[in-house]
Amino acid sequence: MRVLITGMGGELGTRLAIQLGADPAVTAVFGLDIDPPRRRHPGEFHRVDPRDRDRTTALIRGFAPNVLVHLGVYEPYARSSPRSAAERTAVGTVAAVTAAVDAGHLDRIVVRSGIEIYGRRRGAPVHPDEEVRPDPTSPFGRQLLHVERVCNEAGLHVAAPVTSLRFAPLVGPHFPSPLGRYLRMPAVPFAGLADPPFSVLHQEDAAAALLAAVRRPFDGPVNVVGPGAVTASQSALLGRRVPVPTVVPGWWAARWFSELAGAPLPDHVLELLTRGRSADGSRAEERLGVRPTRSTPSVIRSLYAWDEVVVTTAPQVEAA
Secondary structure, eight states, X not given: OEEEEETTTSHHHHHHHHHHHTOTTXXXXXEEESSOOSSOOSSEEEEOOTTOHHHHHHHHHHHOOSEEEEOOOOOXXXXXXXXXXXXXXXXXXXXXXXXXXXXXXXXXXXXXXXXXXGXXXXXXXXXXXXXXXXXXXXXXXXXXXXXXXXXXXXXHHHTOOEEEEEEOXXXXXXXXXXXXXXXXXXXXXXXXXXXXXXXXXXXXXXXXXXXXXXXSOOSEEEEEOOSSOBOHHHHHHHTTXXXXXXXXXXXXXXXXXXXXXXXXXXXXXXXXXXXXXXXXXXXXXXXXXXXXXSOHHHHHHXXXXXXXXXXXXXXXXXXX
């Protein structure tokens, strides 16, 4: 397999590149992203902004992948501002998918999506499965729907299976996440009248699902959700933060406070805090043979588990 990974510079892309490099069935790994990976990996990497369509197209056509793993989905306030995230996701998706199709060897597509695609309208299912029609109610959810549609159209064009992995929100101590930054604030506002539960996913479980989807192509969406759920106030207490009950008028002040604290609150995270967010993840084991091993409470605990910084000094080398 010749595997192209868009978004390789992120935590998921780097983890997947390392795992694929150890797979004897993989002959080459090729990656693109706005930032370079922070760990060594066996693949070839090119630093390119997804909005640079000409360079993206030239690189992908030159590599001619038969597997596309599209992780170039940028969450608002994760690594990009909301406007840049939307532009990079939309332009980068069309450029990468079109170039991979035009190269003429594509036989499977794996795409990162999210359960934000289901939306949280009043009366919507609390635990939607993959049969529930996507109905996004946030800008990020609409980004995900556009990405899935582009990839599905490409899959139909080349008769290739498209596996859309709809991840629960990804958080972790070293994972760029607006939800994670928000929950790490000293004081955490939560919906005082409801405090609805939500589920999250550990990045290692997400990477395991990506690897399984590359090896076992499945044509359709798959929810990948950590078992269990927590509320925002419970999360704050797990991290020894101060939970602050908030009602509707107070969310304006909460958003201002969180942005001032370096944790901007995008619409899809506010939706999670006020309406909750989870999904039925049983299809992942049935279709991909994987089951998330880290529960939502354990992922939240790890969010607050910062390792101590150990200062090391280079050995002194005497001049010859």
